[in-house]
Amino acid sequence: MKFLRYPGGKSKLLYFLTDFLPKSGKIAGTYIEPFVGGGSVFLFMNPSKAIIADLNKDLTDLYKGIKLYPHKVWEIFSQFPEGKEAYYQIRGAEYKTKPLYFRAARTLYLNRTCFKGMWRNSPNGDFNVGYGGESRRWVVTQKNIIELSKAFKQAEIVNCDFDKTLSRVSNGDFVFLDPPYKPGEKEMKDKHYANGRFSFQEQIRLAHKLKSLEKIDFKWMMTNSDHPDILDLYNGYFIRKVPFGTSSNVGIFTENSKEVLISNF
Numbered sequence: 235m236k237f238l239r240y241p242g243g244k245s246k247l248l249y250f251l252t253d254f255l256p257k258s259g260k261i262a263g264t265y266i267e268p269f270v271g272g273g274s275v276f277l278f279m280n281p282s283k284a285i286i287a288d289l290n291k292d293l294t295d296l297y298k299g300i301k302l303y304p305h306k307v308w309e310i311f312s313q314f315p316e317g318k319e320a321y322y323q324i325r326g327a328e329y330k331t332k333p334l335y336f337r338a339a340r341t342l343y344l345n346r347t348c349f350k351g352m353w354r355n356s357p358n359g360d361f362n363v364g365y366g367g368e369s370r371r372w373v374v375t376q377k378n379i380i381e382l383s384k385a386f387k388q389a390e391i392v393n394c395d396f397d398k399t400l401s402r403v404s405n406g407d408f409v410f411l412d413p414p415y416k417p418g419e420k421e422m423k424d425k426h427y428a429n430g431r432f433s434f435q436e437q438i439r440l441a442h443k444l445k446s447l448e449k450i451d452f453k454w455m456m457t458n459s460d461h462p463d464i465l466d467l468y469n470g471y472f473i474r475k476v477p478f479g480t481s482s483n484v485g486i487f488t489e490n491s492k493e494v495l496i497s498n499f
């Protein structure tokens with residue numbers, strides 16, 4: 235289902251992941267995704283019970299808005315005027331005090347019409363990506379929004395850090411983790427910074443958190459960078475190289491992925 239354009243989206247990797255992901259009917263507990271991003275894996279899995287979380291509040295509000303008010307979100311999304319001038323007017327106008335469904339429609343509109351589906355905020359938190367055009371806007375239909383709403387109704391949507399989400403894991407759950415990373419060694423060299431704020435310290439914090447849950451009988455699977463320092467963090471787990479990969483640029487597919495799939499099963 236075409237929906238969000240999202241950096242690091244895993245939709246193109248699904249064909250590879252399907253060989254390793256459990257069938258959602260086989261998950262005894264809850265499907266949990268602490269870095270849900272564009273949601274491609276969650277939507278593919280279509281679990282009957284899920285917790286999906288992300289630190290990006292505009293994103294989780296978009297999902298909550300669609301879950302609760304699909305018709306209102308569509309109405310507003312489809313009525314926003316077209317063109318560059320309108321884009322900058324909508325992007326710049328106050329929205330934080332507006333209802334959830336308006337904020338959701340605005341986020342979807344900006345995502346579908348901004349430059350290359352980038353998601354970047356200025357230091358004061360305002361979305362600051364330039365205009366990209368209307369050609370990808372009407373890929374999303376009212377039918378999509380209604381289907382998405384049904385999928386989100388099966389999920390609790392949370393805006394929080396991964397530590398809090400992982401603290402809720404219990405026996406029988408399945409956790410899919412896609413932390414922000416830039417595939418490959420090159421990008422990691424400079425003080426191990428990947429994707430701006432998700433530093434190598436954050437990768438360490440994530441690995442420690444997963445290890446602290448070892449007594450719980452649950453399965454987890456993660457995509458991450460094929461970098462020796464990352465691999466060191468998961469010594470003793472199952473690690474597979476991903477043959478083809480995603481890029482931090484939306485829609486770009488790289489041949490040598492430099493990505494790995496790590497799991498505890």
Ligand SMILES: C[S@@+](CC[C@H](N)C(=O)[O-])C[C@H]1O[C@@H](n2cnc3c(N)ncnc32)[C@H](O)[C@@H]1O
Pocket residue numbers: 240241242243244245268269270271272273274275287288289290394395396397412413414415432
């Ligand atoms: C690579 S993206 C996930 C992409 C997703 N799998 C998809 O297919 O679209 C990583 C996500 O982690 C979120 N994130 C970054 N730091 C986080 C943190 N500390 N806790 C939870 N989410 C975080 C980002 O907002 C981003 O949406």
